[in-house]
Amino acid sequence: MLHTVNKSPFGNDTLETCIRFALPGDPILLIEDGVYAVQGGNRFASMIETILKKNPVFALQPDLSARGISVITNGVTTVDYEGFVELVEQHHVNSWL
Amino acid sequence: MLHTVNKSPFGNDTLETCIRFALPGDPILLIEDGVYAVQGGNRFASMIETILKKNPVFALQPDLSARGISVITNGVTTVDYEGFVELVEQHHVNSWL
Amino acid sequence: MDFVQDMNIKKIMHVLRHAPHGTIYTYEGLEMILIMATYDQDISVVFIGDGVYALKKGQETSGIGIKGFARTFSALDGYDVEKLYVDQLSLEERGLREDDLVVDVEVLSSEKIGALMKEQDVIIQH
């Protein structure tokens, strides 16, 4: 199952909640303000590293670019909208709003 | 200055942010989903007790009733919409959204 | 394209995560569940986070001028929507027990709910 998260982890616990229910191996795709979670050097870098031990983490490149985020946490994969579609081909979707 | 907070403290950091900027003595009024912060026995009871040492805390009774909250954390004052207006008479307003 | 015939029975999970009244998501979520229930799907409803507050007993909304809907959850049973799951941690963090809720639910760990999510054909978060 593909989990998408579109909220900034600062001030909102959607990512944390998602992680609590995601099974090992489930990919997590960060979109919209959700991509702030993988901004390199911010408070969530170590949380992302912990998540990566169980789940692959993806971030939507157009949303990263729109927010001026060029350095991202190690191990996170960037995808464009086409890559988003590819993930949807492979998995049912659970969109955490 | 009167600070209003309308978000549940679960999953959203608006109350915490508000508290960081409120000066000692400033009243905090919880409205809408913000009233969950003073539901007796939940995870935020001790945070409210800490806030009460510096700031009076009010909660809007119609919003408490609508949410079935009959037991609230000690030291919190309930007000109706008229009491909300009274607080606005006494203070300029900072509505944390 | 016929929108009513040829419907397959699918496993559909509705996830309610918002407190009632402050936003409409849980209320309109419930409206959707009630309609879907008339179409013979395999429906489950999960309450996570502030969503569990939607089930709290004793909600009296006349003071805010908004229609209450807690009692409508009891109607789900009549529509054969019987799989109501509540996230245990969410309940505990809010100092609530099953007694405090307007309907009978099954309280599950996040692991169990996660496993149920994996089985679904469709998940709708409200």
Place this chain on the structure above:
Amino acid sequence: MDFVQDMNIKKIMHVLRHAPHGTIYTYEGLEMILIMATYDQDISVVFIGDGVYALKKGQETSGIGIKGFARTFSALDGYDVEKLYVDQLSLEERGLREDDLVVDVEVLSSEKIGALMKEQDVIIQH
């Protein structure tokens, strides 16, 4: 009732707390600030929480199909809106420094910002 004459000069603070693009609040907040600035008020703008991300350099929005507006913050200076304050903790938590921002700002502690809030006639949170 005349809406333009007789206007007093008031101390008005705009608080921007939302990240750009995900929601419109910061963008429409900026639109409001630009209009208000033409009315000779004593305006200050404070960036708190994800609001500081609105000032991040290097935002390139063409990929999401939304108009960027980071550069518009530079225009505030031309409207004599010179009091731009950034919350220090918010900046630090995001691993950002003043260098990373598109305009010159004053970085202040939450205590200092709290004291400034207390002085205002009007505070508008966006």
Place this chain on the structure above:
Amino acid sequence: MNIGILLKEGPYNHQASDTAYNFAEAAIKRGHRIDAVFLYNDGVLNVSKLMDPPQDDRNISSRWTVFSQKYGVKIFACIVASKRRSINEDVLIEGGVITGLGTFTDIATRNDRLVTFGD
């Protein structure tokens, strides 16, 4: 006391419109003057007369019209925010006025208080 209200969310989806209304009624009952209600962001959606909620529910835009007529208060909607959100003169309720942010600046500066409701 003169009180201005800024409302930043649309009807039904958020409680903001209801809270603003209940607050405004209570303020008037206590002898204050609600100088104006100003709608911004999705708040402009409050003044569409096409609103048609289920019969057992409140009609939020009609309620603003009644409020406007009863107390002589205008419900102002920001024109730029309105155009983005499909609000124009053709769908405007009685008591609603589409106007610029200059009007809001005036409301914010001439009142004793500004109270904001939103998400």
Place this chain on the structure above:
Amino acid sequence: MNIGILLKEGPYNHQASDTAYNFAEAAIKRGHRIDAVFLYNDGVLNVSKLMDPPQDDRNISSRWTVFSQKYGVKIFACIVASKRRSINEDVLIEGGVITGLGTFTDIATRNDRLVTFGD
């Protein structure tokens, strides 16, 4: 693959509508079929033809019309949610259809995937 889209927020105020559109375009480019876009909650505000944003900005409802015509995809809006939010046949864009939640049940069940966008 057949993909259904559920969109739960209105235009401009949230990015959801833009992300849904960009995703749908990309899915079609990869050879998939977007079966339908279903609008719920404030999402119904996407199909008003009265939308009139600044000229240098995207027009979100026109974009859905073009999308609908180009790919033969209907943009369905839930009728109950629409009535609450002042959306009716008079203001509906081309390609928009006001319908019941039965239509959504069908979309959700007959597709290989349902992808939700919201707040």
